[in-house]
Amino acid sequence: MLLSMDKIIQPAMNDQYGVPAPNIYNMETVAAVFEAAGELRSPLIIAVLERYDLEMLADIAKIYSGRFPQIPAALHLDHGNKYESIVRAIRTGFTSVMIDRSQCPFDENVRETKEIVKMAHAVGVSVEAELGHVGMGVSYQNDPSAAFTQTEDAVRFVQETGVDCLAIAIGTAHGRYAGTPQLDFPRLKEIRSRVSVPLVLHGGSSTGDDNLVKAIKLGITKLNVGTDLFTAGINAIKQYFEQEEFPVGSIAAQKNQLGYKQATMHYMTLLGSHDKF
Numbered sequence: 001m002l003l004s005m006d007k008i009i010q011p012a013m014n015d016q017y018g019v020p021a022p023n024i025y026n027m028e029t030v031a032a033v034f035e036a037a038g039e040l041r042s043p044l045i046i047a048v049l050e051r052y053d054l055e056m057l058a059d060i061a062k063i064y065s066g067r068f069p070q071i072p073a074a075l076h077l078d079h080g081n082k083y084e085s086i087v088r089a090i091r092t093g094f095t096s097v098m099i100d101r102s103q104c105p106f107d108e109n110v111r112e113t114k115e116i117v118k119m120a121h122a123v124g125v126s127v128e129a130e131l132g133h134v135g136m137g138v139s140y141q142n143d144p145s146a147a148f149t150q151t152e153d154a155v156r157f158v159q160e161t162g163v164d165c166l167a168i169a170i171g172t173a174h175g176r177y178a179g180t181p182q183l184d185f186p187r188l189k190e191i192r193s194r195v196s197v198p199l200v201l202h203g204g205s206s207t208g209d210d211n212l213v214k215a216i217k218l219g220i221t222k223l224n225v226g227t228d229l230f231t232a233g234i235n236a237i238k239q240y241f242e243q244e245e246f247p248v249g250s251i252a253a254q255k256n257q258l259g260y261k262q263a264t265m266h267y268m269t270l271l272g273s274h275d276k277f
């Protein structure tokens with residue numbers, strides 16, 4: 001069943017476990033994450049970037065959520081940038097949207113997030129926003145701490161916008177890292193103690209299992225993960241092509257799906273979202 005994301009992350013925050021939000025981009029990856037969630041009995045947050053065909057992926061997600069009616073799942077627009085994409089996502093059945101104005105000045109971020117919250121909440125769709133800025137792993141060595149989330153700002157931001165959850169910058173980055181990720185755990189702890197809504201960590205891939213377990217323990221509820229899953233899927237295809245004398249496309253697609261599914265299951269187990277229904 002597709003639910004608004006707050007129905008998934010509020011119980012997770014209360015019971016102190018994390019829920020992964022795998023980035024999906026086609027039918028195989030949607031199938032992979034539903035199968036993973038079904039086997040582990042984990043809630044599911046399906047994250048879709050706005051560059052993809054939102055209408056088609058929403059249709060696919062609805063088909064799979066019909067096949068797995070027992071799974072509490074949210075269909076979430078990841079890093080919504082254009083106002084038009086956010087409206088389109090809501091219209092086509094997304095149950096949650098992210099508005100990312102993390103590179104804008106604070107007041108502009110508040111103003112634009114508030115506008116999206118008003119519209120989305122009117123139709124029961126939850127909203128994520130980002131404060132501080134999570135950059136790219138390739139530029140990680142250029143001091144990521146410059147854009148870390150400030151606690152006082154986070155408190156004000158949540159109060160003024162009414163967002164359902166907040167993505168914070170504490171040292172993770174998107175994609176692969178150049179350098180070793182260093183997370184600012186004291187900052188996380190402080191933000192958690194002052195902010196009422198669930199907290200989101202972007203850039204989960206390659207952050208390291210120990211770091212992630214600690215982040216969940218200290219108050220992260222939703223973890224975005226993409227690169228590690230794409231890599232697992234691609235490696236599974238590569239292995240298949242290397243081993244087979246007469247490779248078959250449909251089997252390669254199945255291998256991709258399986259690699260993706262196993263990596264998703266790893267994160268569900270690591271974050272403790274299994275055995276929840």
Ligand SMILES: [Zn+2]
Pocket residue numbers: 079134174202203224
């Ligand atoms: Zn992200």
